[in-house]
Amino acid sequence: MKRSQGEGSHCPLVRRHFTQAGRRTVRGGSGWKSCGHPGGMEAAAEPGNLAGVRHIILVLSGKGGVGKSTISTELALALRHAGKKVGILDVDLCGPSIPRMLRVQGKAVHQCDSGWVPVFVDQEQSISLMSVGFLLEKPDEAVVWRGPKKNALIKQFVSDVAWGQLDYLVVDTPPGTSDEHMAVVDAMRPYSPLGALVVTTPQAVSVGDVRRELTFCKKVGLRVIGVVENMSGFVCPHCAALCPWTPRSRGAWRRAETSSGGSPRALRFLRSPA
Amino acid sequence: MEEVPHDCPGVGSAQAGRGASCQGCPNQGLCASGAGAAPDPAIEEIKEKMKTVKHKILVLSGKGGVGKSTFSAHLAHGLAEDENTQVALLDIDICGPSIPKIMGLEGEQVHQSGSGWSPVFLEDNLGVMSVGFLLSSPDDAVIWRGPKKNGMIKQFLRDVDWGEVDYLIVDTPPGTSDEHLSAVQYLAAAHIDGAVIITTPQEVSLQDVRKEINFCHKVKLPIIGVVENMSGFICPKCQKESQIFPPTTGGAEVMCQGLKVPLLGKVPLDPRIGKSCDKGQSFLVEAPDSPATLAYRSIIQRIQEFCSLRQPKGENLVGS
Numbered sequence: 001m002k003r004s005q006g007e008g009s010h011c012p013l014v015r016r017h018f019t020q021a022g023r024r025t026v027r028g029g030s031g032w033k034s035c036g037h038p039g040g041m042e043a044a045a046e047p048g049n050l051a052g053v054r055h056i057i058l059v060l061s062g063k064g065g066v067g068k069s070t071i072s073t074e075l076a077l078a079l080r081h082a083g084k085k086v087g088i089l090d091v092d093l094c095g096p097s098i099p100r101m102l103r104v105q106g107k108a109v110h111q112c113d114s115g116w117v118p119v120f121v122d123q124e125q126s127i128s129l130m131s132v133g134f135l136l137e138k139p140d141e142a143v144v145w146r147g148p149k150k151n152a153l154i155k156q157f158v159s160d161v162a163w164g165q166l167d168y169l170v171v172d173t174p175p176g177t178s179d180e181h182m183a184v185v186d187a188m189r190p191y192s193p194l195g196a197l198v199v200t201t202p203q204a205v206s207v208g209d210v211r212r213e214l215t216f217c218k219k220v221g222l223r224v225i226g227v228v229e230n231m232s233g234f235v236c237p238h239c240a241a242l243c244p245w246t247p248r249s250r251g252a253w254r255r256a257e258t259s260s261g262g263s264p265r266a267l268r269f270l271r272s273p274a
Numbered sequence: 275m276e277e278v279p280h281d282c283p284g285v286g287s288a289q290a291g292r293g294a295s296c297q298g299c300p301n302q303g304l305c306a307s308g309a310g311a312a313p314d315p316a317i318e319e320i321k322e323k324m325k326t327v328k329h330k331i332l333v334l335s336g337k338g339g340v341g342k343s344t345f346s347a348h349l350a351h352g353l354a355e356d357e358n359t360q361v362a363l364l365d366i367d368i369c370g371p372s373i374p375k376i377m378g379l380e381g382e383q384v385h386q387s388g389s390g391w392s393p394v395f396l397e398d399n400l401g402v403m404s405v406g407f408l409l410s411s412p413d414d415a416v417i418w419r420g421p422k423k424n425g426m427i428k429q430f431l432r433d434v435d436w437g438e439v440d441y442l443i444v445d446t447p448p449g450t451s452d453e454h455l456s457a458v459q460y461l462a463a464a465h466i467d468g469a470v471i472i473t474t475p476q477e478v479s480l481q482d483v484r485k486e487i488n489f490c491h492k493v494k495l496p497i498i499g500v501v502e503n504m505s506g507f508i509c510p511k512c513q514k515e516s517q518i519f520p521p522t523t524g525g526a527e528v529m530c531q532g533l534k535v536p537l538l539g540k541v542p543l544d545p546r547i548g549k550s551c552d553k554g555q556s557f558l559v560e561a562p563d564s565p566a567t568l569a570y571r572s573i574i575q576r577i578q579e580f581c582s583l584r585q586p587k588g589e590n591l592v593g594s
Contacts, residue, residue, distance in 0.1 A: 062370050062415075063339060064340075064370070064447070065339010065448075066339055069478075094448070094449035094450050094451055094482075094485070095336050095338070095482040097481075097482070100481060139481065139484075140481070141488065142336075142485040142488040142489040142492065143485070144455065144489055144493075146420045146451065147420025148420070174448070174449065175338045175369070175448060176369035176447065177415045178368075178369050178423070179419050182419065203551070203552060204375065205343075205376060208375055208412060211412065212369070212413065212414065212416070213415065214413075215413050215414065216415040219417065220417075236512060236516060238514040239509060239514070241512065243545065
């Protein structure tokens with residue numbers, strides 16, 4: 001990570017990482033032309049960078065490894081297929097998976113008058129992405145940050161990235177109900193996020209964490225669009241049998257519906273071998 | 275969030291609060307007083323507490339959902355099968371505490387005695403502690419920022435009366451953040467035997483695990499080895515194996531060779547593992563003939579061998 005020398009990185013107020021990353025600006029002006037933003041504006045944080053975004057969807061789960069990043073990516077691709085312009089904000093700072101999923105790992109972040117230009121994953125610039133993965137010097141570098149530093153970067157991702165005009169901004173989150181989640185909900189509150197998609201697998205251990213995530217959504221006033229049950233089953237490539245990959249806990253599902261104050265719409269996805 | 279001086283010397287530096295670049299920093303007074311550099315007194319208290327704990331093992335992964343808690347639970351079950359071995363399982367996943375469910379201890383409560391908090395005992399020789407036992411309802415969300423989580427972890431390590439323990443297994447959440455830094459920081463003086471890192475074969479998992487390995491190197495945490503979980507799926511109908519998470523970049527084996535870290539073993543995905551976890555039972559007992567059980571037992575034995583080469587007081591006979 002481009003971070004301070006010596007022990008500066010341990011201070012909770014350090015924001016130098018992002019400033020230093022900004023020094024990787026495009027020389028010669030090609031980056032300025034491609035971002036499409038009018039010149040002459042201040043290079044400092046633009047408060048209105050989300051003003052052109054019509055809908056914001058947070059993809060959450062109390063549980064890790066249920067497929068949040070996969071669902072976020074597939075959702076963005078499906079929306080693009082439907083002719084929409086989509087942005088993806090990856091706020092999983094410790095484990096940023098989206099750049100690899102969209103095959104844009106190693107791309108550089110450029111700067112324009114309105115702030116940071118998100119990385120476009122296609123020629124048509126219909127999907128843009130911002131992730132801490134683009135700010136790491138080496139892909140294997142660990143982001144070993146405590147909460148305040150993570151909060152600072154997430155706030156910058158929200159306010160300093162020039163998203164432009166988007167139909168949807170999909171926000172991929174790490175598992176849990178902690179700093180990253182509170183930071184992104186607080187930062188996006190002025191923009192009235194559309195809501196949250198909560199992802200789970202059928203297993204009771206996963207559904208238990210989802211119940212806590214639904215409680216989190218209720219407490220922070222985040223509308224739950226629905227629950228996605230991922231990895232609902234596995235189709236054996238040898239005999240085509242549909243196998244329960246993890247057992248479904250019906251009791252846990254009933255408790256989840258009750259705790260969400262209603263019946264969240266549930267979508268189910270099967271897992272197929274790649 | 276306020277700006278930091280451009281050339282912040284660092285809170286632990288001799289120049290903290292005194293350098294020219296510190297002028298105007300809101301933390302200047304704190305750093306200049308030396309308070310920022312003073313060690314936490316809890317570290318010594320925890321060191322004292324941990325004198326009755328022979329071996330400490332952290333179970334880590336950069337990636338979520340790879341089976342850390344499942345592995346931690348079955349490592350505890352496996353070690354505790356010898357009734358002369360005292361085992362303690364500490365769950366520091368504050369936001370998503372899975373251990374109570376997996377160990378069949380949901381709904382249990384923690385009691386306090388004169389010598390501190392009592393862990394919840396599954397067996398006479400297997401005690402468990404988790405924030406899950408402190409919640410009044412299973413639906414309660416623990417919506418805490420880093421400092422509060424750190425405080426809880428400090429209490430778990432300092433105030434729980436573990437007694438005489440042969441193995442303390444610490445189950446962690448995914449990532450490289452507050453919980454991991456706190457666990458390493460508070461246990462540093464007490465000497466951690468090492469970390470077991472869990473992954474699945476897919477590259478999306480391995481890329482996070484490489485970061486975790488780098489984290490271990492950064493904080494000088496020895497690595498016992500890597501466990502590749504969900505290595506293959508045995509269809510219960512046709513008994514043929516398929517790859518749910520294809521190792522497109524060679525899986526954990528290639529990663530371990532490249533990073534010179536031991537591969538402790540590969541555990542295939544048996545659907546009965548999830549069922550056992552949901553029921554709160556030991557998979558090792560429920561399915562003793564499963565290839566997954568054999569893999570678990572082999573890995574547990576390798577971990578025991580690693581620990582037996584370390585002296586209880588932390589003198590390391592094995593290179594990290």
